[in-house]
Amino acid sequence: MSLNDSWMQRDLSVLWHPCTQMKDHEQLPLIPIRRGEGVWLEDFDGKRYLDAVSSWWVNVFGHANPRINQRIKDQLDQLEHVMLAGFSHQPVVELSERLVNITPAGLDRVFYTDNGSTGIEVALKMSFHYWRNIGRPGKQRFVTLTNSYHGETVAAMSVGDVALFTDTYKPLLLDTFKVPSPDCYLRPEGVSWEDHSRTMFAHMEQTLAEHHDDIAAVIVEPLIQGAGGMRMYHPIYLKLLREACDRYEVHLIHDEIAVGFGRTGTMFACEQAGITPDFLCLSKALTGGYLPMAAVLTTDKLYQAFYDDYSTLRAFLHSHTYTGNPLACAAALATLDIFEQDNILEANKVLATRMAKATAHLSDHPNVAEVRQTGMAVAIEMVQHNASKTPYPWQERRGLKVYQHALQRGALLRPLGSVVYFLPPYTITEEQIDFLADVATEGIDIATRAAISVALAPGAPSTFHDPG
Numbered sequence: 001m002s003l004n005d006s007w008m009q010r011d012l013s014v015l016w017h018p019c020t021q022m023k024d025h026e027q028l029p030l031i032p033i034r035r036g037e038g039v040w041l042e043d044f045d046g047k048r049y050l051d052a053v054s055s056w057w058v059n060v061f062g063h064a065n066p067r068i069n070q071r072i073k074d075q076l077d078q079l080e081h082v083m084l085a086g087f088s089h090q091p092v093v094e095l096s097e098r099l100v101n102i103t104p105a106g107l108d109r110v111f112y113t114d115n116g117s118t119g120i121e122v123a124l125k126m127s128f129h130y131w132r133n134i135g136r137p138g139k140q141r142f143v144t145l146t147n148s149y150h151g152e153t154v155a156a157m158s159v160g161d162v163a164l165f166t167d168t169y170k171p172l173l174l175d176t177f178k179v180p181s182p183d184c185y186l187r188p189e190g191v192s193w194e195d196h197s198r199t200m201f202a203h204m205e206q207t208l209a210e211h212h213d214d215i216a217a218v219i220v221e222p223l224i225q226g227a228g229g230m231r232m233y234h235p236i237y238l239k240l241l242r243e244a245c246d247r248y249e250v251h252l253i254h255d256e257i258a259v260g261f262g263r264t265g266t267m268f269a270c271e272q273a274g275i276t277p278d279f280l281c282l283s284k285a286l287t288g289g290y291l292p293m294a295a296v297l298t299t300d301k302l303y304q305a306f307y308d309d310y311s312t313l314r315a316f317l318h319s320h321t322y323t324g325n326p327l328a329c330a331a332a333l334a335t336l337d338i339f340e341q342d343n344i345l346e347a348n349k350v351l352a353t354r355m356a357k358a359t360a361h362l363s364d365h366p367n368v369a370e371v372r373q374t375g376m377a378v379a380i381e382m383v384q385h386n387a388s389k390t391p392y393p394w395q396e397r398r399g400l401k402v403y404q405h406a407l408q409r410g411a412l413l414r415p416l417g418s419v420v421y422f423l424p425p426y427t428i429t430e431e432q433i434d435f436l437a438d439v440a441t442e443g444i445d446i447a448t449r450a451a452i453s454v455a456l457a458p459g460a461p462s463t464f465h466d467p468g
């Protein structure tokens with residue numbers, strides 16, 4: 001038995017994996033990883049995989065990056081953890097100062113949690129609580145976009161709209177206002193991204209006009225709806241949304257958990273609209289992909305509405321045990337150093353251009369409806385017919401074929417349903433981008449030519465966003 005097989009068997013006898021139908025592993029091998037180095041992951045049999053999806057969008061500077069490793073090792077010898085209520089420490093102060101400095105003006109306070117979903121919970125609770133504290137308790141509801149994803153905890157699921165993840169739990173969810181997404185994949189022929197996103201704003205305007213007295217906040221994934229299939233839209237939408245939120249006295253929550261830290265071409269997506277949200281949620285690449293941590297930045301105005309004598313019960317009494325963990329803060333500080341010292345955003349322009357060039361030919365593929373890109377994210381949408389954009393039934397799991405082919409060829413490409421995408425670490429080379437494009441092209445050919453027949457169960461969710 002190979003080492004891979006033996007680790008796989010030990011794993012499958014005790015683990016329950018995330019976002020996975022475990023029965024799939026009767027056919028689909030699980031891949032135990034022994035080590036990582038740069039863009040490469042290596043399994044126990046010595047086979048290497050180029051991590052084209054940054055290990056679920058977290059890893060920006062490669063695996064086992066020597067600079068991040070060293071910073072964590074240094075911190076480990078100093079202080080591994082201390083509770084953050086009543087206590088503080090150097091890395092959390094330094095990180096907070098730096099986050100305030102590099103985010104848009106006006107975001108002056110940082111609250112930490114230990115993953116993205118709980119960061120979203122914090123933003124929702126703070127917004128709701130703010131309106132209570134200032135004497136407007138009627139503002140309780142949230143507005144979200146169709147096809148959005150904000151995490152897995154119950155309130156975060158409530159503001160999401162990827163049927164696959166949320167349909168089962170509907171009875172548990174908060175009642176939200178759902179507004180059609182400005183997603184430009186769906187724009188009419190010949191209409192620009194900007195015009196389409198601007199036109200789609202009418203729906204948001206109408207919801208805010210009618211219900212603003214009941215609404216605490218609007219939450220969006222700026223520019224890229226990640227788990228919803230890397231669907232993209234124009235920054236004009238965010239600009240219009242900021243203006244409307246001001247007019248109607250509604251908070252704007254930017255979930256930049258996936259897109260923050262350079263993914264869209266700017267450090268934060270909100271910069272492209274020239275706006276400051278009331279809440280900015282960060283996680284994933286925050287620690288360079290090393291340790292779980294999220295940061296929620298907000299304004300002084302918000303903070304002041306909670307600042308009072310204890311007995312008024314206005315405080316935000318929310319905590320997570322590992323809040324502000326020093327090792328995670330050290331990883332985040334090392335990550336920010338690399339952004340600065342290596343002028344990453346500038347260097348990424350060359351890589352983004354190469355990603356466009358390497359995938360351009362796929363636009364002509366009969367089963368590709370669109371190749372779209374925002375900064376360091378490229379997505380290729382496979383369909384039955386490119387002209388009509390007729391989607392594949394999700395049950396056919398075409399993306400899984402691409403995933404399996406890529407593994408054989410030494411790449412980790414994990415499509416979202418029928419959407420093949422690259423979200424690579426920023427340490428990838430131009431040659432490695434070309435390699436990924438070759439692998440994806442082969443995988444798409446195989447997946448779209450395959451004769452697949454499946455029983456289409458009635459009432460099943462219409463979208464499937466993970467090949468698992």
Ligand SMILES: *Cc1c(COP(=O)(O)O)cnc(C)c1O
Nearest residue numbers: 115116117149150151226257258
């Ligand atoms: C991943 C993600 C989350 C959830 O973060 P977790 O750390 O997985 O809880 C929330 N919002 C967006 C946009 C994400 O991509």
